[in-house]
Amino acid sequence: MRILVCNDDGITAPGLRALIEVAQEFGTVVVVAPDRPQSGMGHAVSIGVPLRLYPSRQFGDIQAWACSGTPADCVKLATGVLKEKPDLLLSGINHGANFSISVFYSGTLSAAIEGAFEGIPSVGFSLLNYSMEADFTAAQAIVREIILILQAHPFPPHIPLNVNIPNLPLSEIKGIRLSRQARGRFIEQFEERIDPYGQPYYWMAGRFESTDPHPDTDLWALERGYVSVCPLLTDLTAHEYLHHWEPIHR
Amino acid sequence: MRILVCNDDGITAPGLRALIEVAQEFGTVVVVAPDRPQSGMGHAVSIGVPLRLYPSRQFGDIQAWACSGTPADCVKLATGVLKEKPDLLLSGINHGANFSISVFYSGTLSAAIEGAFEGIPSVGFSLLNYSMEADFTAAQAIVREIILILQAHPFPPHIPLNVNIPNLPLSEIKGIRLSRQARGRFIEQFEERIDPYGQPYYWMAGRFESTDPHPDTDLWALERGYVSVCPLLTDLTAHEYLHHWEPIHR
Numbered sequence: 001m002r003i004l005v006c007n008d009d010g011i012t013a014p015g016l017r018a019l020i021e022v023a024q025e026f027g028t029v030v031v032v033a034p035d036r037p038q039s040g041m042g043h044a045v046s047i048g049v050p051l052r053l054y055p056s057r058q059f060g061d062i063q064a065w066a067c068s069g070t071p072a073d074c075v076k077l078a079t080g081v082l083k084e085k086p087d088l089l090l091s092g093i094n095h096g097a098n099f100s101i102s103v104f105y106s107g108t109l110s111a112a113i114e115g116a117f118e119g120i121p122s123v124g125f126s127l128l129n130y131s132m133e134a135d136f137t138a139a140q141a142i143v144r145e146i147i148l149i150l151q152a153h154p155f156p157p158h159i160p161l162n163v164n165i166p167n168l169p170l171s172e173i174k175g176i177r178l179s180r181q182a183r184g185r186f187i188e189q190f191e192e193r194i195d196p197y198g199q200p201y202y203w204m205a206g207r208f209e210s211t212d213p214h215p216d217t218d219l220w221a222l223e224r225g226y227v228s229v230c231p232l233l234t235d236l237t238a239h240e241y242l243h244h245w246e247p248i249h250r
Numbered sequence: 251m252r253i254l255v256c257n258d259d260g261i262t263a264p265g266l267r268a269l270i271e272v273a274q275e276f277g278t279v280v281v282v283a284p285d286r287p288q289s290g291m292g293h294a295v296s297i298g299v300p301l302r303l304y305p306s307r308q309f310g311d312i313q314a315w316a317c318s319g320t321p322a323d324c325v326k327l328a329t330g331v332l333k334e335k336p337d338l339l340l341s342g343i344n345h346g347a348n349f350s351i352s353v354f355y356s357g358t359l360s361a362a363i364e365g366a367f368e369g370i371p372s373v374g375f376s377l378l379n380y381s382m383e384a385d386f387t388a389a390q391a392i393v394r395e396i397i398l399i400l401q402a403h404p405f406p407p408h409i410p411l412n413v414n415i416p417n418l419p420l421s422e423i424k425g426i427r428l429s430r431q432a433r434g435r436f437i438e439q440f441e442e443r444i445d446p447y448g449q450p451y452y453w454m455a456g457r458f459e460s461t462d463p464h465p466d467t468d469l470w471a472l473e474r475g476y477v478s479v480c481p482l483l484t485d486l487t488a489h490e491y492l493h494h495w496e497p498i499h500r
Contacts, residue, residue, distance in 0.1 A: 042322070043292030043354040050443075050451040072292070072355075073454070080438035081452055101367060103486050104293040105322075110354075117351060117435050153495055159488050175499040180487040185367050188330035193300075201300040202331055204323070216492065231491035233483070236353050237430040238409050241481035242466065245403055249425040 001027030004078050004086035004120070008038045008071045008094065008107025011056055011064070015093035018136035019125065020059055022143045023090055030084055031056070031064035032074040034107075039096070043110040044070045053077055071107035075114040088147075089115035092125035093139050095132060099164050099218040099228060100184040100210060109162055109232070116160040116234050121150070123160065128222060129167040138170035142227050145176070155231060162230040166222050174225040181230055182217035184210030251277030254328050254336035254370070258288045258321040258344065258357025261306055261314070265343035268386035269375065270309055272393045273340055280336070281306070281314035282328040284321060284357075289346070293360040294320045303327055321357035325364040338397075339365035342375035342413075343389050345382060349414050349468040349478060350434040350460060359412055359482070366410040366484050371400070373410065378472060379417040388420035392477050395426070405481060412480040416472050424475040431480055432467035434460030 003023045007016045011033040023029045035054060052068040065082070067074045071091070078084045091111040098106045108124045115122030123146065127139045142165050155161065162181075166173060188206040195201055210219055218228035253273045257266045261283040273279045285304060302318040315332070317324045321341070328334045341361040348356040358374045365372030373396065377389045392415050405411065412431075416423060438456040445451055460469055468478035 037298075040295045040297035041292070042294040042360065044294040044320075045290045045292070045355050046454065047290035048287075050453055052449075052451055070294075076438050076454060077440070077452065080440045080454070081442070101484065104360075104363065104484075105295055110292065113354065149495065149498075155491060155494060159491055162486075173500065175497060177497045178492050178495055180489060180492060181485050183485070188326050190301075190327070190330045192331070199302075201302055202327065203300055204296065204326060204330070226497075230486075231488040231494065232486045233488045234351065234354075235431050235433070236412075236480075236482045236486075238481040238483045239430060241405060241409055242428050242430060244405060244481065245399065245428060247425060247427045247476075248399075250423065 001087045003027050003029050004084055004089045005029055005031045006071055006074045006091045006111040007033050008041060010034050010037045011066045013095060014132060015095050015127065015136060018140050019090055019093045019143060020062065022140050026147055029062050031059060031062060032067055032078040034071060034074060035066035035068055038070055038107045040105050041070045041107040042105050043072050043113065045072050046070060051077060053081060071111040072114045075111050079118055086120055089120045089122040093136060094126035095134060096126060096130040097128045097164055098126040098162060099222060100182045103162055103181065103232065112160040113232065113234060116158050119157045121154060121157045123163060125163045127165045127167060138168060138173060139165045141170050158234055160232045162232055164218060164222055164228045166225055168225055172225060173227060176227040176229060177221045179218040179221045179228040179230050180216050182210050182219035183212035184208055251337045253277050253279050254334055254339045255279055255281045256321055256324045256341045256361040257283050258291060260284050260287045261316045263345060264382060265345050265377065265386060268390050269340055269343045269393060270312065272390050276397055279312050280334055281309060281312060282317055282324040284324060285316035285318055288320055288357045290355050291320045291357040292355050293322050293363065295322050296320060301327060303331060321361040322364045325361050329368055336370055339370045339372040343386055344376035345384060346376060346380040347378045347414055348376040348412060349472060350432045353412055353431065353482065362410040363482065363484060366408050369407045371404060371407045373413060375413045377415045377417060388418060388423060389415045391420050408484055410482045412482055414468060414472055414478045416475050418475055422475055423477060426477040426479060427471045429468040429471045429478040429480050430466050432460050432469035433462035434458055
């Protein structure tokens with residue numbers, strides 16, 4: 001099995017190394033990861049900007065490239081330039097959560113969605129710990145378990161998976177649940193500061209708020225110590241509204 | 251009615267001015283647009299980077315700001331810093347198409363999706379002409395018509411709309427159809443070049459390919475001279491796969 005490993009925290013992130021270590025147990029690994037952190041890049045692609053691929057030796061014998069572009073660019077370059085036709089794409093392990101609407105902002109998931117566009121079974125992994133010092137031991141065991149489950153019960157390649165892992169020791173993880181994206185929103189809080197030239201600038205912060213406490217959500221699973229696995233769409237159509245009006249002909 | 255106007259081609263784009271002109275007929279307009287082109291930015295947000303809002307006088311008496319961030323950031327700053335609570339968000343008019351999976355890559359649509367996250371009825375408009383010299387006359391008439399239809403038949407605010415307008419004179423536009431996102435993919439073609447230091451770099455190009463010619467798709471509508479209106483989801487869950495496995499308990 002050929003496995004393409006990507007992420008959005010960049011090629012030096014410990015979460016990427018943790019994912020590569022598990023991926024190696026299942027097949028031949030190729031790594032294409034951004035040359036710098038790309039968190040929050042959503043599904044951005046580089047238009048009008050040339051792209052670079054720098055060979056990297058930091059994972060021993062594993063073929064690895066640092067890419068100057070976004071997480072989605074990494075997948076495009078892997079398939080389009082390196083001519084990789086992986087049997088599986090793994091993205092992450094992200095340093096931080098990607099539940100609810102975070103999937104729209106997440107570079108980790110955009111790599112998995114881009115993989116699904118290419119017909120590659122794709123999974124994005126996120127650990128609910130934002131620290132670069134995070135302990136990925138339990139997360140690695142979960143990645144291994146999920147790859148084994150996928151081998152027994154594969155999803156179609158156009159359905160990428162969003163896996164969030166609670167920040168707990170393995171013995172405290174309660175199980176693994178297929179979950180839907182909880183409804184919720186970020187309440188942005190901007191802090192205005194004045195620069196040395198007297199001009200304002202803004203730091204964006206915010207907290208996530210959800211009023212969707214149902215047991216079928218990713219948020220519910222994570223808050224109770226379960227791993228959440230959310231199958232994702234690559235069709236954004238709200239099908240139930242396609243007959244909201246009759247077609248208008250002139 | 252208060253109307254927030256955004257785009258991804260930047261505050262100087264003719265498509266933005268065209269949209270503002272129509273929006274003014276319906277209410278008080280506030281503009282927050284990127285200070286430079288942001289095509290292909292997807293739903294990127296600026297993390298770890300301070301944001302700027304520069305007042306702009308280029309639309310006469312209309313309140314307008316150029317934002318240093320992405321299209322999604324523009325919406326966050328409009329609601330979070332400027333304290334705008336618009337009744338309607340209009341994004342565009344994009345210089346170029348945003349049908350099929352382009353919605354994932356589109357900054358124009360990310361502004362509309364971000365508006366939907368905030369509970370604002372939101373519409374992204376795209377004209378199938380990539381030129382900065384494009385004629386927006388027919389597109390303006392379509393924008394006007396769609397705002398009127400929405401006033402009579404509103405969608406819930408969590409359903410943003412993706413409107414694509416064929417590049418035709420108004421007399422040749424056949425009508426307006428609610429359409430689903432056509433299945434399709436971009437076939438990337440990378441051109442490798444060598445820089446003056448002997449190092450390779452890559453230009454990403456590509457063509458869109460679809461094998462989904464059904465009359466309910468955006469692609470079908472546009473190819474036959476119809477305006478396509480695709481209602482969008484803000485929940486990416488593939489609900490039909492939520493019972494693909496049983497929950498695993500430890």
